[in-house]
Amino acid sequence: MASLIHMSSATTIFTSSSSSSSSSSTAARLLHFTTTTKFPNTISRSNPLQFRISNPKFPKTIITHSSSSSASAIQVDNETAATVIDGKRVAKDIREEVAVEISRMKDEIGIVPGLAVILVGDRKDSATYVRNKKKACDTVGINSYEVQLPEDSSEEEVLKHISKFNDDPSVHGILVQLPLPSHMNEQNILNAVCIEKDVDGFHPLNIGRLAMRGREPLFVPCTPKGCIELLHRYDIPIKGKRAVVIGRSNIVGMPAALLLQREDATVSIVHSRTKNPEEITRQADIIISAVGQPNMVRGNWVKPGAVLIDVGINPVEVRSRKPRGYRLVGDICYEEASKVASAITPVPGGVGPMTIAMLLSNTLLSAKRLHNFRFDRFDVFGVWVCLKAPLK
Numbered sequence: 001m002a003s004l005i006h007m008s009s010a011t012t013i014f015t016s017s018s019s020s021s022s023s024s025s026t027a028a029r030l031l032h033f034t035t036t037t038k039f040p041n042t043i044s045r046s047n048p049l050q051f052r053i054s055n056p057k058f059p060k061t062i063i064t065h066s067s068s069s070s071a072s073a074i075q076v077d078n079e080t081a082a083t084v085i086d087g088k089r090v091a092k093d094i095r096e097e098v099a100v101e102i103s104r105m106k107d108e109i110g111i112v113p114g115l116a117v118i119l120v121g122d123r124k125d126s127a128t129y130v131r132n133k134k135k136a137c138d139t140v141g142i143n144s145y146e147v148q149l150p151e152d153s154s155e156e157e158v159l160k161h162i163s164k165f166n167d168d169p170s171v172h173g174i175l176v177q178l179p180l181p182s183h184m185n186e187q188n189i190l191n192a193v194c195i196e197k198d199v200d201g202f203h204p205l206n207i208g209r210l211a212m213r214g215r216e217p218l219f220v221p222c223t224p225k226g227c228i229e230l231l232h233r234y235d236i237p238i239k240g241k242r243a244v245v246i247g248r249s250n251i252v253g254m255p256a257a258l259l260l261q262r263e264d265a266t267v268s269i270v271h272s273r274t275k276n277p278e279e280i281t282r283q284a285d286i287i288i289s290a291v292g293q294p295n296m297v298r299g300n301w302v303k304p305g306a307v308l309i310d311v312g313i314n315p316v317e318v319r320s321r322k323p324r325g326y327r328l329v330g331d332i333c334y335e336e337a338s339k340v341a342s343a344i345t346p347v348p349g350g351v352g353p354m355t356i357a358m359l360l361s362n363t364l365l366s367a368k369r370l371h372n373f374r375f376d377r378f379d380v381f382g383v384w385v386c387l388k389a390p391l392k
């Protein structure tokens with residue numbers, strides 16, 4: 001039975017004396033809260049995740065916040081379990097916020113944002129991502145335009161479609177699904193997307209600006225932006241922290257490191273040629289892993305209390321009745337790492353849904369900018385102020 005302690009009119013803490021709660025081999029439990037949440041005095045406001053560590057009186061604690069309209073219950077299973085950063089839930093909140101803004105824009109100036117997606121070839125995973133993006137556009141009221149080209153299309157054909165979308169005023173964002181077939185020059189194609197519609201943030205001008213002090217990109221790549229947004233929404237401090245990014249690709253690792261640096265973290269990058277990577281990751285307060293190696297980051301790579309953001313999406317075979325015949329795992333060995341970390345993103349349900357939410361948010365941002373609609377929640381570039389700024 002749970003006993004009830006009223007901390008304030010807005011906050012209730014349930015403490016459970018039972019140890020038989022649906023425990024699982026992975027000790028991690030679901031944490032829902034947003035930055036609109038007010039924490040009781042007992043919780044360090046700079047790092048609410050410390051609560052369970054610094055509060056031995058409440059070894060099994062569920063905190064709910066009646067004041068918050070959105071995700072707001074913290075559930076922590078025991079002293080050593082990490083809280084689970086619920087990307088699926090946060091992405092849903094963001095979709096709702098984007099939908100409200102879109103409907104306001106439609107009402108006030110009659111503009112509906114449009115996203116064009118170009119898919120070349122018949123990779124199953126790419127087709128699934130594109131389908132999911134279309135579904136997400138539908139749910140928030142973005143018009144989506146899709147071009148599907150056969151694997152053996154020419155580069156010129158892709159460039160022709162990009163040029164058409166560049167000139168189309170009803171299209172505010174253009175995404176060319178990667179990877180492209182190997183006979184195509186990815187650089188030529190990404191260069192062709194006009195930077196005002198580069199909602200993926202992959203154009204070299206946008207990436208270059210991201211890397212430069214005093215310059216601002218028009219768009220930040222969706223996956224790294226989603227990682228930072230998760231940290232913000234969980235009120236996890238970045239400034240002055242040691243962060244390690246594993247992976248240095250143009251689309252995830254490198255921009256993630258640049259973003260963390262812009263947030264005043266001290267950043268190291270680990271890659272395939274790094275010697276003894278675990279010695280470097282063990283120093284990290286925050287790890288973002290974007291490698292593509294299932295379960296590479298073991299529990300002993302992680303400093304106790306670190307925050308782990310797992311970008312990796314790795315299909316592993318399962319011999320079960322699952323229709324797909326495989327399941328997705330991250331780069332981080334969840335079983336082990338969730339016992340050491342203070343917070344961790346799951347795979348699936350972590351960064352993946354955030355990538356799509358950020359794409360919607362970038363498309364809205366583009367439409368607002370192209371139509372000079374008010375940037376009430378963004379700075380002039382729409383980049384550095386997240387949709388819902390954390391309470392400080």
Ligand SMILES: NC(=O)C1=CN([C@@H]2O[C@H](COP(=O)(O)OP(=O)(O)OC[C@H]3O[C@@H](n4cnc5c(N)ncnc54)[C@H](OP(=O)(O)O)[C@@H]3O)[C@@H](O)[C@H]2O)C=CC1
Binds near residue numbers: 251270293351
């Ligand atoms: N959740 C999401 O929304 C998204 C998930 N992903 C997933 O993220 C992962 C990474 O994607 P992406 O960046 O495109 O992949 P890339 O293959 O482009 O890059 C992988 C990076 O990991 C590094 N690396 C490879 N092996 C090791 C190793 N053993 N130790 C340390 N570093 C290593 C590589 O180093 P080097 O540079 O030396 O070769 C490279 O920098 C994939 O699983 C992908 O599916 C990708 C995009 C979005």
Ligand SMILES: Nc1nc(=O)c2c([nH]1)NC[C@@H]1CN(c3ccc(C(=O)N[C@@H](CCC(=O)O)C(=O)O)cc3)C=[N+]21
Binds near residue numbers: 349
């Ligand atoms: N131009 C371009 N932009 C991209 O952003 C881009 C791309 N190309 N190529 C491929 C990668 C990969 N990527 C993902 C997006 C969502 C999930 C996602 O939603 N994943 C779900 C699981 C989905 C499932 O079950 O299959 C999750 O993690 O919960 C994953 C991966 C975007 N990428």
